[in-house]
Amino acid sequence: MKTIRFGVSLPQDLIESFDEHIRNKNYPNRSEAIRDLIRKDLISEEIIKGEDILGVLHILYDHHKRELSDKLTAVQHDHHDLIISSTHVHLDHDNCLEVILLKGNAAKITALSNQIIATKGVNDGKLYLTSKG
Secondary structure, eight states: OOOOOOOOOOOHHHHHHHHHHHHHHTOSSHHHHHHHHHHHHHHHHHHHHTOEEEEEEEEEEETTSTTHHHHHHHHHHHTTTTEEEEEEEEOSSSEEEEEEEEEEEHHHHHHHHHHHHTSTTEEEEEEEEEOOO
């Protein structure tokens, strides 16, 4: 892939804030940080347009909650077309972590994730979205 160089003019206070951001995030240079910001913005556009994307949903829940495991499994089976894989980890006697890999329409993935996170008994959950390419 060909790399193209271009210049950008920014106010001094903005570049100072950006350089601080670069240091905090451990970017090797401004170019890599700018590439990352552009990629994130393009992914956001794909999500808004409802294009197919990839998602990682993690949830933390107490497996002793009555019928919660069955509810979560039923929801996942109802949306098997969006789910690539899931991993279930027993963290301790009470808590389980589940990581669900998703692929498909951004709106459908977001709706499914919100449904799972909002299920009574799920203590925490977050969806991370990214582009397919």
